[in-house]
Amino acid sequence: MSTRFTHTSVAGASGSSARRSDHRPAAGSITVLPEGRASVFTEAVGEAGGDVVPLGPDTKAIVWLANDDPSSLLTALDENPQVQWVQLPWAGVDAFADVLRDRSRDDLLWTSAKGAYAQPVAEHALTLLLASLRSLGARARATSWGEKSGESLYGRNVVIVGAGGIAVELIRLLEPFGVNVTIVRRSDAPVEGADRTVPAGELDSVLPEADAIVIAAAATSETRSMFGAGQFALLKPTAVLVNIARGPLVDTDALTVALREGRLYAAGLDVTDPEPLPDGHPLWSEERVIITPHSADTPDMIAPLLAERIRHNVAAYLGGGEFDGVVDPTRGY
Numbered sequence: 001m002s003t004r005f006t007h008t009s010v011a012g013a014s015g016s017s018a019r020r021s022d023h024r025p026a027a028g029s030i031t032v033l034p035e036g037r038a039s040v041f042t043e044a045v046g047e048a049g050g051d052v053v054p055l056g057p058d059t060k061a062i063v064w065l066a067n068d069d070p071s072s073l074l075t076a077l078d079e080n081p082q083v084q085w086v087q088l089p090w091a092g093v094d095a096f097a098d099v100l101r102d103r104s105r106d107d108l109l110w111t112s113a114k115g116a117y118a119q120p121v122a123e124h125a126l127t128l129l130l131a132s133l134r135s136l137g138a139r140a141r142a143t144s145w146g147e148k149s150g151e152s153l154y155g156r157n158v159v160i161v162g163a164g165g166i167a168v169e170l171i172r173l174l175e176p177f178g179v180n181v182t183i184v185r186r187s188d189a190p191v192e193g194a195d196r197t198v199p200a201g202e203l204d205s206v207l208p209e210a211d212a213i214v215i216a217a218a219a220t221s222e223t224r225s226m227f228g229a230g231q232f233a234l235l236k237p238t239a240v241l242v243n244i245a246r247g248p249l250v251d252t253d254a255l256t257v258a259l260r261e262g263r264l265y266a267a268g269l270d271v272t273d274p275e276p277l278p279d280g281h282p283l284w285s286e287e288r289v290i291i292t293p294h295s296a297d298t299p300d301m302i303a304p305l306l307a308e309r310i311r312h313n314v315a316a317y318l319g320g321g322e323f324d325g326v327v328d329p330t331r332g333y
Helices: 040-048 068-079 094-103 118-133 136-141 165-177 200-209 229-234 252-260 301-321
Strands: 029-033 060-066 085-087 110-113 156-161 180-185 196-200 211-216 240-241 266-269 289-292
Touching: 029 040, 029 068, 040 301, 060 301, 068 094, 085 180, 085 301, 118 136, 118 165, 118 211, 118 240, 118 266, 118 289, 118 301, 136 289, 156 165, 156 200, 165 180, 180 200, 196 200, 200 229, 229 252
Parallel strands: 029 060, 060 085, 085 110, 156 180, 156 211, 180 196, 211 240, 240 266, 266 289
Antiparallel strands: none
């Protein structure tokens, strides 16, 4: 049974999810690729009034549904320079970094699903956060009664790295716990619901007081290994780390050492570096770690959300409205 989530716009929070592009693509026929993908997405194009055609001279826009084949998208764009809009399937576009860099042009608009999956991913972040604090990783591995352990989330200091839709939705989910929320983002522009916002350059200054850190930032060259040995050294030994963004934002070796040396209470990871995490890796046997296989947004969860994003953006494309999830190729998100 598929899970239904509500489509929400987070433009007011991050300023990047629903804004008008500098370039307005000329409306025309749309191709859904790769061919043979779920018909729900082709139906979404049609429901919004779009004309779906095979890839060719009539194609003016592409809805791309594969996250593991950027080379084929490159080929499609090279063979069809008349394309002026591409819709990508995921919130994170790091898999398309080379395409964005090498095929960006002034008359080509890129949109993604950023913000569309905020609800299920934020829900998963809260799940990992509570499970980590309550020592459920150790209890799930236990074969005897053991000692009581665990910490409460109520009234704690939570640092959320990132200010997009996931962060905004997580702030909403955290409200009943009376936590103090600090957002770390590119600027110090306020985020609704957060107690304070600091720029990324001040990350280290807020870590010593953090009881929990949730990483929900985009994967770029600037954020790679933003959590390394230096950051783990600043944390309380009672702090927990949750990563539902991308694995490379955390130095895996440094995380492994921090856990082994007791400089971190627990970690909840939906993403790893490398990914999948190899069998036999030390993190698999670390009882204070809970690892889920990049499943914060499962196919059943995201299908209706991606369909809604496609439906909205096709309507904007044809009717002159505002696109959701506009991507800045220079920033990579």
